[in-house]
Amino acid sequence: MQDDRLDGVLFDHLMLEGEQKAHISNYTDLTALLTSADLKWEVPHDMVEWIWIHMAINAGVTSTAARSGNLENPEQLALNLMNSSSELSLVIKTIREALKVVEARGVNLKLYKAELLPYKIPAWIAGKAMKIMFAKNELTRKIMTLHNDKQDIFYCCQSVYQTGQELGVKMPILEANMKGISI
Template structure:
């Protein structure tokens, strides 16, 4: 397949590399001026956990474009949540009938989030990876699993194309029945964690703060009413974050999920992105519904 990645961020770069390794042609669309800034290669220092745990260290040559054309078999969009409306607007003018995979966080209803792209030309998914880019060096990695919405009426052919693409690169797909609800829960969990990033000062600091994961559970308890108010059902992980006593939750995070040396911990430690957008969006939603969020509000106001 000839695949275009919208943006050359952490997720786009890592999965593009994996697809190229599987024999696909991959290219990137970047904003004007970025082609010169980024250059024709990027330094990779990342973990590939599709078949075992393999460390990749190489200089990878990439092909960047500042203009878009419809001459692709698949377009994959992985951008910051706040950039998604702009990306959808751009793609609506040039994508034509090319299938589009939206591969990132979403907080709006799915149809509105990609307007004016036709929803039947779009499939939603989510990666299992992370990291950061600094000085043209990417540090991070990805796991074997990716999340993909089950076909909606009219999207079966797109889902099949995306499925074939990922499976050809040895990824395993976890099918999600209600993707909108899944993404809203994931966004809420991001907000709960970003609240602690704002308090600690950075993602690496979050990993080393004694109270951070105890507080993540407390933050999530505040957010659950916001999810319910917008019609979402708390997912299994959201409920886990609220049902387990905060102290035990802190131990679970530190000793198991983000244990020292684990890939999930490394992905967070390498994350150098700016936190706060997810917190702001959840706070705004809570204000509309008249739901108090004292923990999130204080954390956000202290950073303004």
């Protein structure tokens, strides 16, 4: 936000808390506004759980991208990651560890089965598939390079990692990644 102006990107699909949990009086107006703007929304089982799942996924991706260096150039780290199927395979393994942290928080991951399915296939296959996806899908590639706020990246990784430590989750890959990160 600069000069009372929010500069950002809004995709055509977003996540929205369910009406019963949102506790806002104009929920119907909000969904009507989204519809009028041709925006689609999805209501997850639980928004806070969904956020934790996505923090775990982001921690897996960004800690792997940054593990061999500092976060001074997050865009270049993302580009390097997207061009390496072996690094992307490691991302899958790291995400699996980070999801164990989410599960240890009490989240029933079975409720998010469809969303987590890509992380269940063998890591070497997933790494190759992700490399192809990033090479062919410009929007997905752009999302990876635009997520470059160093403090945000580090906060996400650190939050998942510290929670895992507090809950006694074994996460050797994530731990090794975190030891390699400097900001």
